[in-house]
Amino acid sequence: MGVKVNCELVKKEVVAEGIYKFTVKAPAIASKAKAGQFLEIKVSKTGAPFLRRPISIYNICKEEGLVEFIFQVKGEGTKLLAEENVGAEIDIMGPLGNGSFDISDYKKVAIIGGGIGTYPLHELAKELNEKSDVTVYMGFRNKDLVTLEDEFAKVSNRLVITTDDGSYKEKGFAINFLKEDCKKEKPDMIYACGPLPMLKAVREFALEENIPCQVSLEERMGCGIGACLGCAIKIISGEEPRFGHVCKDGPVFNAKDVEI
Amino acid sequence: MKTEVNLCGIKMKNPVTVASGTFGYGREYDEYIDLNKLGGIITKGTSLKLRPGNKPPRICEVPGGMLNSIGLQNPGVEYFAEKDLPWLRKFDTKIIVNACGSTIEEYVELCKILNTLDIDGVELNLSCPNVKAGCLAFGTSYEGVKEVTSQVRKVLTDKPLIVKLTPNVTDITAPAKGAEDAGADGVSGINTLLGMKIDIDKRRPVLANNTGGYSGPGIRAVGVRAVYQMAQAVNIPVLGMGGIMNGDDAIEYMLAGATAVSIGAGNFVDPETSIKTIEGIENYMKKHNIDDINSIIGTVQMN
Numbered sequence: 001m002g003v004k005v006n007c008e009l010v011k012k013e014v015v016a017e018g019i020y021k022f023t024v025k026a027p028a029i030a031s032k033a034k035a036g037q038f039l040e041i042k043v044s045k046t047g048a049p050f051l052r053r054p055i056s057i058y059n060i061c062k063e064e065g066l067v068e069f070i071f072q073v074k075g076e077g078t079k080l081l082a083e084e085n086v087g088a089e090i091d092i093m094g095p096l097g098n099g100s101f102d103i104s105d106y107k108k109v110a111i112i113g114g115g116i117g118t119y120p121l122h123e124l125a126k127e128l129n130e131k132s133d134v135t136v137y138m139g140f141r142n143k144d145l146v147t148l149e150d151e152f153a154k155v156s157n158r159l160v161i162t163t164d165d166g167s168y169k170e171k172g173f174a175i176n177f178l179k180e181d182c183k184k185e186k187p188d189m190i191y192a193c194g195p196l197p198m199l200k201a202v203r204e205f206a207l208e209e210n211i212p213c214q215v216s217l218e219e220r221m222g223c224g225i226g227a228c229l230g231c232a233i234k235i236i237s238g239e240e241p242r243f244g245h246v247c248k249d250g251p252v253f254n255a256k257d258v259e260i
Numbered sequence: 261m262k263t264e265v266n267l268c269g270i271k272m273k274n275p276v277t278v279a280s281g282t283f284g285y286g287r288e289y290d291e292y293i294d295l296n297k298l299g300g301i302i303t304k305g306t307s308l309k310l311r312p313g314n315k316p317p318r319i320c321e322v323p324g325g326m327l328n329s330i331g332l333q334n335p336g337v338e339y340f341a342e343k344d345l346p347w348l349r350k351f352d353t354k355i356i357v358n359a360c361g362s363t364i365e366e367y368v369e370l371c372k373i374l375n376t377l378d379i380d381g382v383e384l385n386l387s388c389p390n391v392k393a394g395c396l397a398f399g400t401s402y403e404g405v406k407e408v409t410s411q412v413r414k415v416l417t418d419k420p421l422i423v424k425l426t427p428n429v430t431d432i433t434a435p436a437k438g439a440e441d442a443g444a445d446g447v448s449g450i451n452t453l454l455g456m457k458i459d460i461d462k463r464r465p466v467l468a469n470n471t472g473g474y475s476g477p478g479i480r481a482v483g484v485r486a487v488y489q490m491a492q493a494v495n496i497p498v499l500g501m502g503g504i505m506n507g508d509d510a511i512e513y514m515l516a517g518a519t520a521v522s523i524g525a526g527n528f529v530d531p532e533t534s535i536k537t538i539e540g541i542e543n544y545m546k547k548h549n550i551d552d553i554n555s556i557i558g559t560v561q562m563n
């Protein structure tokens with residue numbers, strides 16, 4: 001069940017160039033939010049651009065009633081959002097999504113993220129880290145884009161950072177390091193979020209190796225709550241394929257159930 | 261202050277309904293607003309059998325609104341009657357089913373079933389731009405609309421019949437007259453305008469369906485004009501829509517001739533848009549000392 005609230009922006013940080021971390025006071029959202037859920041944020045007061053913007057929850061502080069999200073400036077909407085300053089009221093709907101990450105008592109888990117797709121994985125790692133052996137793999141294109149290394153180090157037992165060009169830490173794609181580690185010991189679960197080619201590769205690998213896997217997906221949204229049927233995704237778990245919806249059935253899905 | 265209106269036999273507590281396809285079957289918005297406050301709920305387009313809908317991406321943003329090519333995804337009328345209608349009936353609001361089909365036979369079979377259900381009216385969708393067969397194929401001409409509507413009228417004997425029309429025509433009064441002459445109780449519109457957006461890096465349309473229906477504030481002027489023309493051309497009530505975001509917009513439609521209005525994409529921007537529109541209408545009435553909202557319908561003075 002989501003709510004719509006005007007939340008005060010209490011902290012604004014620049015994580016990297018063009019990437020912002022917002023902390024908002026939203027007890028009604030924080031009290032219900034689960035790892036993997038997202039928010040629909042109104043970015044314009046004039047009506048242009050028209051639609052809300054879906055952004056994942058990065059961190060939840062239930063006691064203080066705070067919710068954090070991180071976003072990259074992509075176009076007009078995120079640009080306007082980035083112009084908000086501490087003290088501003090932001091109109092947010094959340095927490096949204098019925099499919100959230102499975103936080104069971106796993107012994108060993110692998111979390112893999114690419115680029116800005118790493119942010120939705122933070123709350124997950126934080127919660128899993130209390131009971132599981134967590135390895136986080138984060139892939140970036142180059143050194144300048146590496147973000148949140150310290151934050152993820154705190155919520156994992158092992159952190160593997162890769163850059164495509166080798167300009168920082170390991171050279172290559174994050175998934176290759178996950179594959180290498182799986183030769184020694186397979187995790188009980190793989191969680192993934194990031195660009196589609198990465199998600200495709202992770203899904204394929206997990207299915208081949210028979211490792212349970214959850215992926216967090218994106219699609220263009222209208223309503224964000226399951227009413228407009230805009231954010232369709234092909235579900236292949238039933239007898240016949242059908243269209244499910246990222247905002248309502250996801251954004252987190254079992255990898256074997258969806259066509260990516 | 262009287263806000264009740266009678267839309268071709270559907271007596272509503274106020275003129276504000278939510279537009280087909282933007283409100284599902286109501287469940288999702290129940291979390292955000294009190295559905296009892298609405299004049300009516302128009303369900304998402306419902307067909308005889310389940311329809312899977314179009315491939316994604318189905319939505320993209322454009323200046324003044326959005327394009328959609330949902331393709332009438334819905335679970336079919338039987339599922340609706342069993343699962344959604346009993347739930348919707350718990351609320352004190354009118355339920356109008358948006359009916360769609362690919363052939364005249366399908367429209368007729370569907371409306372036979374709708375005639376037996378506990379609903380307050382049918383909105384016959386002859387105007388969806390996102391499906392290959394049906395809808396628009398009938399909806400653009402006087403003859404086409406008259407043909408489907410009269411076949412449907414024969415079986416839909418117990419419910420008010422509203423025919424929803426497209427603005428993608430040269431003269432919207434022609435199909436509106438076709439509906440009236442075939443015995444429709446009302447007409448509604450506008451449905452979305454056919455549009456396209458191209459991703460200039462990929463050199464491809466953003467929507468998988470290439471084209472989609474344009475809705476939002478950008479189409480309001482077209483909607484107001486179309487509603488005015490329809491209201492002038494026919495003697496049955498008009499349900500007006502297209503880009504309504506608040507009470508002032510709704511009043512504009514009513515002055516043009518709409519007996520009631522629908523809120524579409526405005527629901528996405530703010531789930532409370534429909535409720536705020538009702539409040540806005542009341543504020544307008546107070547400000548202008550209007551006792552009965554019916555007294556303003558169609559009263560625009562042309563220059």
Ligand SMILES: Cc1cc2nc3c(=O)[nH]c(=O)nc-3n(C[C@H](O)[C@H](O)[C@H](O)COP(=O)(O)OP(=O)(O)OC[C@H]3O[C@@H](n4cnc5c(N)ncnc54)[C@H](O)[C@@H]3O)c2cc1C
Nearest residue numbers: 053054055056070071072074075076077078218219220321
């Ligand atoms: C469930 C979900 C979670 C997300 N979480 C995050 C996050 O935590 N951090 C982050 O930086 N970004 C996230 N995104 C992507 C983010 O929503 C887009 O980058 C943003 O909407 C772009 O808006 P814009 O106006 O700046 O760009 P524009 O390109 O101008 O946007 C135009 C339209 O396209 C839509 N759009 C553009 N890119 C995307 C996209 N990738 N996914 C969905 N819709 C898109 C916009 O919402 C808007 O309606 C998430 C997307 C989804 C669906």
Ligand SMILES: Cc1cc2nc3c(=O)[nH]c(=O)nc-3n(C[C@H](O)[C@H](O)[C@H](O)COP(=O)(O)O)c2cc1C
Nearest residue numbers: 279280281305328385450451475476502503524525
């Ligand atoms: C996502 C979406 C789905 C729609 N689905 C339907 C539908 O199933 N049947 C129909 O008659 N109209 C449908 N419409 C059209 C609306 O009911 C309405 O006529 C149109 O959007 C104009 O109003 P607006 O500008 O307020 O959105 C849909 C519109 C949108 C945005």
Ligand code: FES
Nearest residue numbers: 222223224229247
């Ligand atoms: S965005 Fe409307 S159904 Fe998902």
